[in-house]
Each structure stands twice: as structure tokens, then as C-alpha cells.
Amino acid sequence: MxxxxxxxxxxxxxxxxxxxxxxxxxxxxxxxxxxxxxxxxxxxxxxxxxxxxxxxxxxxxxxxxxxxxxxxxxxxxxxxxxxxxxxxxxxxxxxxxxxxVPGQVHGCIPDSIAGLKDLQFIGLANNRLSGSLPSSFSELCSVQGLDVSYNALTGSLPEGVAKLPNLNTLTLSHNSMSGALPLFSAPLIHLDLQRNGFTGPIPSLPGTLEYLSLAKNCLTGTIQGMATLQRLAFLDLSFNQFTGGIPPEIFGFRISNLLLQRNQLSGPVQVLTSPSRHATTSFTGIPAMVDLSYNCLTGQAPAGLAFAQKLFLNNNRFSGAVPQEFVDAMVFGDLQVLYLQHNYIANINLASTIPLPTTCTFCIQYNCLSPPQQSSCPFNVGRQASRPMTQCSTFH
Missing domain, CATH: 3.80.10.10 (Ribonuclease Inhibitor)
Structure with missing residues (x-):
């Protein structure tokens, strides 16, 4: 013994x-x-x-x-x-x-963690942590990844955290944080702040970003700063209060998802590159999904977006004719979802005898035309097929 x-x-x-x-x-x-x-x-x-x-x-x-x-x-x-x-x-x-790991751990994040000078990764997601993100975390100069998503954190994002010299991944999504966003100088690749209560404009962001989600906050101002983030592969600014136009440079990035829906964006949409469908070189600039729905966008729907796989332009103020590129993309089976409902579009060149692939979903209800028979819309679009002509006169 x-x-x-x-x-x-x-x-x-x-x-x-x-x-x-x-x-x-x-x-x-x-x-x-x-x-x-x-x-x-x-x-x-x-x-x-x-x-x-x-x-x-x-x-x-x-x-x-x-x-x-x-x-x-x-x-x-x-x-x-x-x-x-x-x-x-x-x-x-x-x-x-x-x-x-995910559980029910509650209470505040201890300030004492900031004393761990060799700490490179902090993952405290999917629990019930509350209080604010400790300002002392600004001392964690070795940290590369910080994930405290899906908790009940409040307060603002400490300015020092946004400047950590080695931080490349910051995930604070699904909390109740608030206040203005600080200037970011950390070499971030992945920044996810969605589903909080952040306010004010988007500050300067590092050009190293490849993933950016600020969705479902209360952010305001324009999104013109996005034009400089040329490495972006994913951009979600949906469900905010952004105004002004969409920088055309965004459509040239190699983005898989471009989500700008439910804002107050306005003006025409300009796509800088609109290649031929039969070009010998592949085109990768237009994202697989583009959602610009529920804004105040005007002019003709941009033909350059025909190379998206899923395209949501509904609930805007687009007018004129549906670009023939959209129709051809649907017929070929490349454009799988096209939502154009609740706009002021007056014409589409799609004969009733031309079938669309069964994999294609197309809706053009409640515009300034009679929808072709290929149009099949979600139930929540409403029962009216077309707009009253009195609403269309100002657009044509």
C-alpha cells in the first residue's frame, strides 16, 4: 500500500x-x-x-x-x-x-484569462455566459482565434481586442452585444458579429478578410468600404439599416455568398463584368448566391448577375425588361432560383412553349406584366398576379 x-x-x-x-x-x-x-x-x-x-x-x-x-x-x-x-x-x-464544449456554463468570463500570455485559442461558444467581454482580453497578444458565440454576452466590443496583433478569427455572433464597432487593425481572416445589437457605421476593416458577417444588427451608413476587401469569399450584411448604393467592385470578388437583403440600399446595380455565357474561360466572379431583396434598388435588373446560381432581386423597384441573360440561364439550368416578384418589371421574353428545368424556381408575380405560366411563386407572395397599372405609370 x-x-x-x-x-x-x-x-x-x-x-x-x-x-x-x-x-x-x-x-x-x-x-x-x-x-x-x-x-x-x-x-x-x-x-x-x-x-x-x-x-x-x-x-x-x-x-x-x-x-x-x-x-x-x-x-x-x-x-x-x-x-x-x-x-x-x-x-x-x-x-x-x-x-x-456546448453546455450550460453561466456567469462571467474571468478577467484572469488575460494573464495567459501563451494562449492562442479561446473557444467558449454555445453556453450561457453573460456579462461583457473582458477589456483585459486586449492583452492576449498571442491569441489567433476567439469564439464566444451563442452566449448571452452584453456590452461593447473592446477596442483593444480589435487590434490584437495575431488575431485571425473573431466570432462573437448570437449574443446581445451593442455599441459602435471599433476600428479593426487585427489581421482578421474570419469576422462574425451577426445577431447582436451593434450600431453605427462599419469602421475600417482589414484587407485580409475572407469571411465577414454583420447580419442582424442595427448598423447604418453606406457599404462603400466593402470595395477594398478584395479577398472576401463570403459577405453577409443582411438585416441592417444600410443606405446608399452597392459598390460595383463587390461583384468582381470571388464570393460564394453575397447577402445584402433587408436593408435600405438604393440606386441602380452596376456589375462591372458581364462575360459571354459561351466564353472559353470560366468566370468565377459572380457569387453562387446573390440576395439583394427587400431594398430600394432601381433601374433594370443587372444582366451581369445571370451567372449566379440563386438570385433574389424581389421586393425592390427594378423596372424595364428582364435581361435575356436571365432567361437563357434558367433555360440552360444554370440559374436555379430567380425571384423578381414585387418590382415594376414590364416585359420578359419567355415563350409559354419553352419549358424550364424542374430544378429551376422562378417567380415574377406582382410586376407590371402578366406573369408567364412558368412563374411559380411561394405562398407568401400574395394572390395578385400583377400590379395596378396606376402604380406602373411612374416607371414607364
Whole structure:
């Protein structure tokens, strides 16, 4: 029995004693939700580095230190943990990665985490964390990824966080944060702030961005600054209060999704590049999905958007004729969704004898024309096939 105790005591000495106590505090502040047994392995009569789930250690100077901590099993469908995050997390001074799996952990994010100078990744998403994002996080100069999405955080985004020198991924979506957005100088590639309450204009953003979602906030002003973000592959500014025109440069980016719906954007839409459908080189500039619906856009629907796979231009003020490029793209099966309902369009060259592919969805109801028989609209479009001519006279 004595030799076993000696072995156990010796094993504990492999991990720095301050970190053992920190893990004990962290364990005391959390509990398994019914159906989870993650914390059952945290038996402090054994070496945490070799037996604790979610703990990874690295030997530095002959002593083990915790370098990765993943709280919760991470197995899909497991219920995760409840409780709070202990301030003793800040005592794991060699920590490089901190993750918390989805669960019901509540309370504030400890300020003490900001003392972890080697920390490169923080993932605390899908819990019930509240309070504000600590301003002390501005000191985390090594952090590359920060994800606290799907929580109940409030307050503003600290200016220092937006300037972290190594931060490339910032995900704060699905919280209740508010206030104006700070200037961003971090080398961000992925920025997701959707579903918060941020207000004011879009500030200067880094040209390194490839993914940007600011959807479902209360942002105002123009979106002209997007013209400089030439690396964008995904852009979602939907459900805000943006005004002014759409920068034509956006349509030249290699974007998979361009989502600008439900704003107050106005004026004609200019697409700089409109290649021939039969061009010998492939064209990748127009996104697979373009949604400009529910704005105040005018003029003719831009023919250059015919190369999108799904195109939503409904509920605007487009007039004139449907570009023949749209019709040809539908007939060829390239344009799979075309919504033009609730505009002021007066003409379309689509004979009733020309069938559309079964994979194509086309709606042009409630315009200044009689919809062709190929038009098949969602139920919520309404029952009126065409606009009253009195509404059309000002557009033609």
C-alpha cells in the first residue's frame, strides 16, 4: 500500500503544484449535466496529465504544465457541463488552448484569462455566459482565434481586442452585444458579429478578410468600404439599416455568398463584368448566391448577375425588361432560383412553349406584366398576379 501511495504522490509531482490546485478549483466550479461523465475522470489521486479527460500537458524544464484544456467531452450529442468558469484558469500560465464544449456554463468570463500570455485559442461558444467581454482580453497578444458565440454576452466590443496583433478569427455572433464597432487593425481572416445589437457605421476593416458577417444588427451608413476587401469569399450584411448604393467592385470578388437583403440600399446595380455565357474561360466572379431583396434598388435588373446560381432581386423597384441573360440561364439550368416578384418589371421574353428545368424556381408575380405560366411563386407572395397599372405609370 505504501509503494502505491508513493507512486501516486510522485505522479502528482510531475505537474506543477500550482496548476494542480488550479485544476481542483476549476473542477469544483463545474458539474456534469445529466448524461455527461466528463468530470468523473478528474480524480486527484492520479496524475492529471495522464488520466484527466481534456487535459494535455507538456514537459518544460523537467516539470509538466497544462498546455491544452478542453472542458467537456466534445462528443456530438453529449450534454456538456454546468456551473461557472473559475478565475483559477488564469493560473494555468502555460496554457495555449482553452475550449468549453456546448453546455450550460453561466456567469462571467474571468478577467484572469488575460494573464495567459501563451494562449492562442479561446473557444467558449454555445453556453450561457453573460456579462461583457473582458477589456483585459486586449492583452492576449498571442491569441489567433476567439469564439464566444451563442452566449448571452452584453456590452461593447473592446477596442483593444480589435487590434490584437495575431488575431485571425473573431466570432462573437448570437449574443446581445451593442455599441459602435471599433476600428479593426487585427489581421482578421474570419469576422462574425451577426445577431447582436451593434450600431453605427462599419469602421475600417482589414484587407485580409475572407469571411465577414454583420447580419442582424442595427448598423447604418453606406457599404462603400466593402470595395477594398478584395479577398472576401463570403459577405453577409443582411438585416441592417444600410443606405446608399452597392459598390460595383463587390461583384468582381470571388464570393460564394453575397447577402445584402433587408436593408435600405438604393440606386441602380452596376456589375462591372458581364462575360459571354459561351466564353472559353470560366468566370468565377459572380457569387453562387446573390440576395439583394427587400431594398430600394432601381433601374433594370443587372444582366451581369445571370451567372449566379440563386438570385433574389424581389421586393425592390427594378423596372424595364428582364435581361435575356436571365432567361437563357434558367433555360440552360444554370440559374436555379430567380425571384423578381414585387418590382415594376414590364416585359420578359419567355415563350409559354419553352419549358424550364424542374430544378429551376422562378417567380415574377406582382410586376407590371402578366406573369408567364412558368412563374411559380411561394405562398407568401400574395394572390395578385400583377400590379395596378396606376402604380406602373411612374416607371414607364
Amino acid at each position: 505504501t509503494s502505491i501511495l508513493v507512486q501516486q504522490t510522485s505522479a502528482l509531482l510531475w505537474l506543477d503544484s500550482l496548476e494542480v490546485r488550479a485544476l481542483n478549483d476549476i473542477r469544483s466550479s463545474l458539474r456534469d449535466l445529466p448524461g455527461s461523465n466528463f468530470l468523473a475522470s478528474w480524480d486527484f489521486s492520479h496524475d492529471p496529465c495522464s488520466s484527466f479527460k481534456g487535459v494535455v500537458c507538456w514537459s518544460i524544464g523537467g516539470v509538466n504544465h497544462v498546455t491544452m484544456l478542453s472542458l467537456g467531452s466534445g462528443i456530438a450529442g453529449t450534454p456538456g457541463l454546468a456551473g461557472t468558469l473559475s478565475p483559477s484558469l488564469g493560473k494555468l500560465t502555460y496554457l495555449r488552448s482553452l475550449a468549453l
